[in-house]
Amino acid sequence: MQFDAQWLLLALAPVFLACIGWEAWHLSRTRGHIAANGAPDNARYAWPDTLCNTALALMHQGADKLAWLVAVPIYAYVYQHFRLTSWQPGWAAWLVLFVAQDLLYYVFHRASHRVRWLWAAHVVHHSSERLNFSTAFRQSLMYPVAGMWMFWIPLAMLGFTPTQIVSIVLVNLAFQFFVHTQAIGKKPGWLDYVLNTPSMHRVHHARNARYIDRNYAGVLAIWDHLFGSYVAEDAREQPDYGIVKPLGSCNPLKATFHEWFAMARDFARMPDWRSRLAALFAPPDWCERHDAVRFAPAMAGTPHSVPENNTEGEFGSRNP
Template sequence: MQFDAQWLLLALAPVFLACIGWEAWHLSRARTRGRYAESARYQWSDTLCNAALALMHQGADKLAWLVAVPVYAFVYDHYRLLAWQPGFGAWLALFVAQDLLYYVFHRASHRVRWLWAAHVVHHSSERLNLSTAFRQSLMYPVAGMWLFWIPLALLGFPPAQIVAIVLVNLAFQFFVHTQAVPKLGWLEYVFNTPSMHRVHHARNERYIDRNYAGVLSIWDRLFGSFVAEDAQDPPQYGIVKPLRSCNPLKATFHEWHAMAHDFGRMRGARARFAALFAPPDWCARYDGTNRTSVPENNTEGEFGSRKT
């Protein structure tokens, strides 16, 4: 990929903004006909919060690459297992491998509280439209998102290609954050779609912690996390304990604050470790007696965890 991939999302910004403009216009026209839920429509405070979070995230991301790329380069130079010849086969292998690792990262971000503390920002809005895709956390580098791409360097992909494919994956996901697109038939068996992602953002009990796909939907079907959107159970968006704020700083740090509070009140190393790395609601269900028990599944806990 012969371009500075770190500028990809910036280069696509006019496309994203044009799509947001179209969606806002379309939803406004459809409002009188009641075609879409209120949660689909744009609200100034929510949209501005999403924009602020996007700018904060982009700044942190640029700084994170300064650390991550040398790590990828070190692994690539000293420990790579394969040598790929340039071409479509190498690109396809990189695309599939990164998409699988994204699924692993995304699922872990709902199962490990340290990762959820960053990822919860993306889920905290009670609206879902294209601007929600911008709702990202500046704390992803601290949570360790970049660590999940190290296996790509081990597999023999150079750092520039790793950065590029990560950003291509994220760029694709912009288009699935909408309620204006219905189910897409057979495409649902191959690709992540708006219908699949509406399920992922929902807090309904049957939808929580489902459909982790980045680009390909095959991983959810393969690993048992797929649930289809049901018209009889329309998605309700947001986290189980609503944030009720459009302050980007509160959206960014509220779960880190709650996690630090729980870490401080726990007694014993095991319980404190669990406060950071168990499922997000572990502390809310901790009774002080079973100090080593980490439940298999999340439940609707005090701090907005999401269950499988």
């Protein structure tokens, strides 16, 4: 475990680019521009979308480098003063670190769909209406502001050094590149009980009512099965990618900040501090449901709608 994972990611960069090149070539040979349902094929590459993904990746990497300058000293302080144990280098330590971080990633990922403050950063990753390997690069520079780094603090308490924490986080994210594709079909069902697969992750990126806000796995699929968030991809219902309210833009700045601006507007217009805090930290569609209840008497007899998702509790909240 004593290695710099950033060198590993640098070594993997040609692999990522080769996968993108292969996928673009493969899709151009096997799929038309129009899907079977008559809609534009959402697997194929489009220059505006791919360039937006690339710009977002570069912005994210810059922000990430700055975030580690703040987060690593915090991990070091917790490790020095609050760690519960110390680990000898070896497979046992690596396995504990891998499983613990993957569980914490599941918690972070699920919270990022349930807490609007976190969703404001994570929505960037979901806002494309295409899904291919380049979508894995579609990340937000606002993750440090949202607080993603705080989810790894328990690893320092478990006795892992800052270098080990940063390394395992980057390795986990590197694995996830390979699940962002439609070129690999659904594999035997047992695999979805062990690992995050392209099929599982296609469900996660879909905005269909039955798929929305499911399959939060990073590497291990066991957490989705254990905590009841797993849904299998159904060949009878193809995933429809993107967010409930489409972004409608390939501008990386709009993709990054549109939800932060919307959240700020909702915060400012709420009538009291309780509702203002809910506008920041409740599920992402809380404001719409709040408005539907608040203005219901005035809108009696007037056609209006409440978001179909998240009307019955835990699952569904992808309104930007």
